[in-house]
Amino acid sequence: xxxxxxxxxxxxxxxxxxxxxxxxxxxxxxxxxxxxxxxxxxxxxxxxxxxxxxxxxxxxxxxxxxxxxxxxxxxxxxxxxxxxxxxxxxxxxxxxxxxxxxxxxxxxxxxxxxxxxxxxxxxxxxxxxxxxxxxxxxxxxxxxxxxxxxxxxxxxxxxxxxxxxxxxxxxxxxxxxxxxxxxxxxxxxxxxxxxxxxxxxxxxxxxxxxxxxxxxxxxxxxxxxxxxxxxxxxxxxxxxxxxxxxxxxxxxxxxxxxxxxxxxxxxxxxxxxxxxxxxxxxxxxxxxxxxxxxxxxxxxxxxxxxxxxxxxxxxxxxxxxxxxxxxxxxxxxxxxxxxxxxxxxxxxxxxxxxxxxxxxxxxxxxxxxxxxxxxxxxxxxxxxxxxxxxxxxxxxxxxxxxxxxxxxxxxxxxxxxxxxxxxxxxxxxxxxxxxxxxxxxxxxxxxxxxxxxxxxxxxxxxxxxxxxxxx
Amino acid sequence: xxxxxxxxxxxxxxxxxxxxxxxxxxxxxxxxxxxxxxxxxxxxxxxxxxxxxxxxxxxxxxxxxxxxxxxxxxxxxxxxxxxxxxxxxxxxxxxxxxxxxxxxxxxxxxxxxxxxxxxxxxxxxxxxxxxxxxxxxxxxxxxxxxxxxxxxxxxxxxxxxxxxxxxxxxxxxxxxxxxxxxxxxxxxxxxxxxxxxxxxxxxxxxxxxxxxxxxxxxxxxxxxxxxxxxxxxxxxxxxxxxxxxxxxxxxxxxxxxxxxxxxxxxxxxxxxxxxxxxxxxxxxxxxxxxxxxxxxxxxxxxxxxxxxxxxxxxxxxxxxxxxxxxxxxxxxxxxxxxxxxxxxxxxxxxxxxxxxxx
Numbered sequence: 001x002x003x004x005x006x007x008x009x010x011x012x013x014x015x016x017x018x019x020x021x022x023x024x025x026x027x028x029x030x031x032x033x034x035x036x037x038x039x040x041x042x043x044x045x046x047x048x049x050x051x052x053x054x055x056x057x058x059x060x061x062x063x064x065x066x067x068x069x070x071x072x073x074x075x076x077x078x079x080x081x082x083x084x085x086x087x088x089x090x091x092x093x094x095x096x097x098x099x100x101x102x103x104x105x106x107x108x109x110x111x112x113x114x115x116x117x118x119x120x121x122x123x124x125x126x127x128x129x130x131x132x133x134x135x136x137x138x139x140x141x142x143x144x145x146x147x148x149x150x151x152x153x154x155x156x157x158x159x160x161x162x163x164x165x166x167x168x169x170x171x172x173x174x175x176x177x178x179x180x181x182x183x184x185x186x187x188x189x190x191x192x193x194x195x196x197x198x199x200x201x202x203x204x205x206x207x208x209x210x211x212x213x214x215x216x217x218x219x220x221x222x223x224x225x226x227x228x229x230x231x232x233x234x235x236x237x238x239x240x241x242x243x244x245x246x247x248x249x250x251x252x253x254x255x256x257x258x259x260x261x262x263x264x265x266x267x268x269x270x271x272x273x274x275x276x277x278x279x280x281x282x283x284x285x286x287x288x289x290x291x292x293x294x295x296x297x298x299x300x301x302x303x304x305x306x307x308x309x310x311x312x313x314x315x316x317x318x319x320x321x322x323x324x325x326x327x328x329x330x331x332x333x334x335x336x337x338x339x340x341x342x343x344x345x346x347x348x349x350x351x352x353x354x355x356x357x358x359x360x361x362x363x364x365x366x367x368x369x370x371x372x373x374x375x376x377x378x379x380x381x382x383x384x385x386x387x388x389x390x391x392x393x394x395x396x397x398x399x400x401x402x403x404x405x406x407x408x409x410x411x412x413x414x415x416x417x418x419x420x421x422x423x424x425x426x427x428x429x430x431x432x433x434x435x436x437x438x439x440x441x442x443x444x445x446x447x448x449x450x451x452x453x454x455x456x457x458x459x460x461x462x463x464x465x466x467x468x469x470x471x
Numbered sequence: 472x473x474x475x476x477x478x479x480x481x482x483x484x485x486x487x488x489x490x491x492x493x494x495x496x497x498x499x500x501x502x503x504x505x506x507x508x509x510x511x512x513x514x515x516x517x518x519x520x521x522x523x524x525x526x527x528x529x530x531x532x533x534x535x536x537x538x539x540x541x542x543x544x545x546x547x548x549x550x551x552x553x554x555x556x557x558x559x560x561x562x563x564x565x566x567x568x569x570x571x572x573x574x575x576x577x578x579x580x581x582x583x584x585x586x587x588x589x590x591x592x593x594x595x596x597x598x599x600x601x602x603x604x605x606x607x608x609x610x611x612x613x614x615x616x617x618x619x620x621x622x623x624x625x626x627x628x629x630x631x632x633x634x635x636x637x638x639x640x641x642x643x644x645x646x647x648x649x650x651x652x653x654x655x656x657x658x659x660x661x662x663x664x665x666x667x668x669x670x671x672x673x674x675x676x677x678x679x680x681x682x683x684x685x686x687x688x689x690x691x692x693x694x695x696x697x698x699x700x701x702x703x704x705x706x707x708x709x710x711x712x713x714x715x716x717x718x719x720x721x722x723x724x725x726x727x728x729x730x731x732x733x734x735x736x737x738x739x740x741x742x743x744x745x746x747x748x749x750x751x752x753x754x755x756x757x758x759x760x761x762x763x764x765x766x767x768x769x770x771x772x773x774x775x776x777x778x779x780x781x782x783x784x785x786x787x788x789x790x791x792x793x794x795x796x797x798x799x800x801x802x803x804x805x806x807x808x809x810x811x812x813x814x815x816x817x818x819x820x821x822x823x824x825x826x827x828x829x
Contacts, residue, residue: 006574007574009509010509013509045563192488193501193502194493201505223622224621225624265484266479266481266484288480403621405678405680407677407678408606408676412597437491438493439493439497447501456587459578460601462601
């Protein structure tokens with residue numbers, strides 16, 4: 001079930017909101033949890049069990065850590081270790097088992113030992129949102145261990161925090177300490193609800209009207225065998241737009257739904273393509289993930305406190321693992337490595353880009369260029385596909401006859417128009433947070449228009465999940 | 472003096488949300504309109520279904536069909552528990568998917584908005600939909616055919632791996648050779664006629680190159696088949712030559728070939744098979760047939776003929792009937808059925824089988 005579907009918009013959401021607001025305060029969290037589990041189980045009922053399992057493990061370990069008494073330091077450490085091992089094992093199995101087997105088989109084949117290969121091994125299905133909720137749940141246990149969060153003594157409250165449907169399958173990653181007070185007490189108002197509606201409408205517009213058309217251009221370009229230089233760059237820019245609007249659109253919808261339920265989630269995107277350096281890019285892109293990596297990986301590794309060399313290593317390592325978090329493939333590792341390498345390089349320059357003396361527009365352009373180059377690895381299905389795409393980008397591959405026909409699709413007025421509008425929205429229009437800070441009648445009309453057009457456009461599109469659902 | 476504590480992103484968000492500039496009236500209008508819309512739509516859907524589908528009881532309403540669908544999924548344990556549970560889970564997922572597809576396909580919103588939206592897309596945006604690609608000069612192309620050409624080679628290992636997940640033989644050469652061997656064991660020789668998809672011969676209508684375009688795996692596919700002893704009749708070049716002579720081998724708004732294209736293929740197959748003529752004298756007559764192409768129908772426009780006129784073709788109908796003792800068994804898809812089966816709207820008794828016999 002995706003936010004931009006009839007089922008969610010016209011059946012699930014009204015039922016969920018009605019049940020939530022009609023529930024007495026004592027069982028609001030239970031109601032929300034039940035609806036969230038139904039939302040999650042809709043994709044695959046068995047996944048509910050997995051989420052329930054990790055939720056229970058982390059809740060229990062949190063309670064163990066909260067128990068006073070002798071031996072509590074050792075007990076707390078064991079509980080923390082248990083949580084981390086369980087969560088990472090679950091993540092590793094579901095996410096990396098297939099990747100591991102494929103690489104093992106490839107290695108055995110390369111070494112000429114086919115007898116040691118596992119042919120026809122069962123393929124593990126990746127549960128929706130597992131990367132998000134395991135990180136979210138793990139962060140609670142770490143925070144309790146560090147003393148940054150209080151122990152939750154109500155299982156339903158904790159289950160509600162982990163499973164909350166607005167941000168369950170694709171973030172933002174919400175840390176318990178940041179939402180604990182809202183779980184205890186939160187305000188409801190028509191102003192909050194209205195802003196939530198605005199977020200939701202604009203987010204839906206981003207997804208349906210911008211991400212999807214740009215995504216079609218990108219899909220055609222990246223699936224084609226050999227492209228002309230122009231087609232390849234057009235496809236790559238389109239993908240850059242797609243991933244931004246897809247993910248930020250989802251985040252806006254998640255934030256909007258949270259507001260409708262009385263929860264305030266933090267901003268997840270801050271106009272990242274206006275960044276003037278890669279360092280700045282990571283302060284603006286998927287902020288909930290980058291701060292999670294900073295607080296739970298980079299800082300425990302030593303951060304910048306162990307000398308310059310170690311700082312660069314830490315940056316590179318965190319981004320490598322960040323890449324791997326996105327997916328089980330060498331492509332994601334390379335993508336993370338590019339960003340990690342560049343972050344380390346800019347750190348050596350004093351957190352500035354090498355081109356920081358150039359005019360702002362050039363800094364933004366060059367940063368966008370670097371980000372786009374890295375996106376090739378993120379989008380390409382395989383490593384050879386990524387190299388082939390690079391070849392097309394820089395004129396190394398002649399466009400084959402078959403690929404020439406893609407122009408008949410990706411340059412039609414529909415796709416060209418949406419591509420141009422996407423560019424305007426990225427660089428010239430305010431982001432959702434700024435746009436909705438002051439809501440006026442013209443803005444209300446605009447939101448209604450965007451929502452209405454998105455709904456009508458939805459009738460012409462079939463099922464298209466959000467990109468980050470696969471992580 | 473202490474440094475002011477840096478606010479977290481969440482704290483900033485809470486402050487920000489608490490300072491939304493919006494009047495009470497505006498909040499009520501926005502919130503009220505949204506809630507009214509999402510809550511009233513299900514009622515609109517119900518009214519729409521009662522009006523269009525002659526519903527007798529509420530249980531026949533599409534939104535409520537989830538209950539009978541889920542009820543039909545049974546947990547049957549024949550052997551081990553885990554496989555049975557996995558199978559039950561798979562069946563649940565299939566039922567849920569079926570329900571969601573049904574809901575979308577029968578929604579009042581789609582029924583009312585799609586024709587208008589598609590009309591705008593076609594007329595102004597020159598765009599089709601997920602199944603249809605608009606070419607130049609009113610030519611329409613099926614997206615699946617387009618994807619065949621532009622996608623990575625179908626013989627590539629990762630493509631085969633993807634296909635293998637569906638439980639089929641992923642290597643088309645192996646599948647065809649295996650089939651050929653089974654036939655050979657029964658004394659039947661397999662002859663393969665891979666029918667070109669329309670974009671292969673009409674690249675110029677898609678701003679692409681002219682000539683015969685092909686998926687990059689095709690040559691390897693052909694070489695391997697021939698090496699395995701399978702006879703392949705490739706008519707792509709001949710159909711392209713036909714086009715160069717001014718005779719269209721494919722219909723403008725349909726996925727399939729014209730009668731001329733099909734008859735060329737029939738002649739090529741007949742020549743390749745070189746079977747002696749039968750004793751029966753077959754009578755043929757030409758009949759004009761006018762219809763709208765299947766791709767135009769896929770656009771789901773309320774008045775497709777406004778954009779795409781019907782095409783008239785001349786079908787050569789042959790007075791013949793299937794013969795269970797015939798020396799040739801023809802197995803094919805819609806390219807075999809067109810002009811043969813009336814249900815395809817392009818007339819009958821004049822398809823590949825009939826013309827091959829003729």
